[in-house]
Amino acid sequence: MTIDPERLDTVWPRATTRSGGELYLGGISARELAREHGTPAYILDEDDFIARARAWRDALPGGDVHYGGKAFLCPEIVRWLDRLGLNLDVCTGGELAVARAGGIDPARVTFHGNNKSAAELRAAVTWGAGCVVLDSFTELTRLAAIAAEHGVRQRVMIRVTPGVDASTHKAIATGGDDSKFGFSLSAGDAERAIRLVRAEPSLELYGLHSHIGSQLLELDGFTLAARKMTAFATAMDVDRLDLGGGLGIVYRPGDPVPPTPGELVAALQKETGGLHLAVEPGRSIAGPSTVALYEVGTIKGVYASVDGGMSDNPRPAMYGSPYTAILASRTSGAPERAFTIAGKHCESGDVLVRDLPLPADLAPGDLLAIPASGAYQRSMASNYNHVTRPPVVAVRDGRSRVIVRRETEEDLLRLYV
Structure with missing residues (x-):
């Protein structure tokens, strides 16, 4: 039955x-x-996990899908992602070590985190991590020095706090102006960070990043963030936009059903126009x-x-x-x-x-x-x-x-x- x-x-x-x-x-x-x-x-x-990962990959041809490793990560998951052609985002040195153990190409790994240590940044730079997402002015200076020390021009994204209050639990909302994450858009910090990165010979501005929260079940927050980030990216002459993850899942029968990956991507593409788009689903792949x-x-x-x-x-x-x-x-x-x-x-x-x-x-x-x-x-x-x-x-x-x-x-x- x-x-x-x-x-x-x-x-x-x-x-x-x-x-x-x-x-x-x-x-x-x-x-x-x-x-x-x-x-x-x-x-x-295993088949369910892989099917959900493929659904994201197929929803965004020509864009980038980075699996959010913080949802669940182990070397075998990394190997599955590698075979599927998905990228990976990590947010600590430990997650970086798991990515290495799984054998993924470091160029397909993005390193997040609001307080990356010098040791963690050095590990990312020397391994060849494809992108480091900058989260503070302190980190910007720290990474520039480490990259210069190793003769590397490190790709970076600027994490922008777009001032979007997501409809979710306050502990997992990350896009408001009082968030511990990222550079404030409204206060001008994000623009200043972009200018500082462009002035650093050891850093290469790769794009902009934002993430407004987790377990989101409606499109409104996503589209508002995409609209604000697209306007800012256009004004700053940046052509790559990573809008993070956050799509929720159903935990109990009868709960609201979230949009599909295809519905979310279509809504984001409508707002972002010709910008190169990236997303970072984690829960929606691993959770169910x-x-x-x-x-x-x-x-x-x-x-x-x-x-x-x-x-x-x-x-x-x-x-x-x-x-x-x-x-x-x-x-x-x-x-x-x-x-x-x-x-x-x-x-x-x-x-x-x-x-x-x-x-x-x-x-x-x-x-x-x-x-x-x-x-x-x-x-x-x-x-x-x-x-x-x-x-x-x-x-x-x-x-x-x-x-x-x-x-x-x-x-x-x-x-x-």
Whole structure:
């Protein structure tokens, strides 16, 4: 029995099915995945990820698609991107190291971040990173000196804060005038930065960049930013514009459905005219492609506690992010009642899903699956309470393989001196 098509298209990886009450991911049952890889685990549908990446690539022929590595990154993902012809953006020295480990051409890597250290900038310059996105005057001076030291003329973009307040959580809105990111357009800082870069022989102005926020579900913010940035780029005689990422995804059935990559690109192209356009999707590729699999450990009143929690998904605690879950390991004829899915950590706020209708006979040992778990979960995971981080398991055509192994207690103890 296939899951309801609406849920399949918007919440679960596209090939997800259910038979006899059991969830199948990439042709493998939830129970089999749990037996082989343990729980909690992130189950990534490889075909789904690749199809979503291709959709972005095909929506912008002649432009540049940079996968936003901060959503989720590992060397195997880098290899997939490389084969697909996508570029990559990274924002720390650690992400830069993962890009190198994945073997991508450094010329296709863009280096972001609001406080890049001298060591990180030096690593980018000496590796040959295609572009560094400048975020402050301090960084501009620092990078110019490092590039000159190594005899390199480094391509750069200027990150511009366009003064657009995106309709999203304040913690992930980045385009307003009070943002920690970029050079203010309204205060004249962006224009000054352009002039300084053009005066530096070790820097080459490659284009302008802006990003207004994440989990955006409407086009208005994107188009307003594109309009303002296009006017500024034209006035400053710049022909390349990177409008960042931010396109949201559906986390629960019935939530608003975001525009498609094609719809967003068409709206941006209408505003940007003949400028060379780049985008940086991350969540919209990685997010829907992965399901988090948990085992129920205890049930106490309305609370069903699982073997993970805020260490593998901090987003509900940080942002109040809504998720859904289903019983993934069996069928049940019991009536539904509301459960709160809690984690195992010593925090009252360690809750993954509140007031979720599940069969009243939910019991220890049952498996729960939470969809839309591919973005900002493994990448934000921690070792709070010294809990080890789950593996990432890629599934495809009835086969599974680990692409990020489960951490062990030995991994944790190895850090101590």
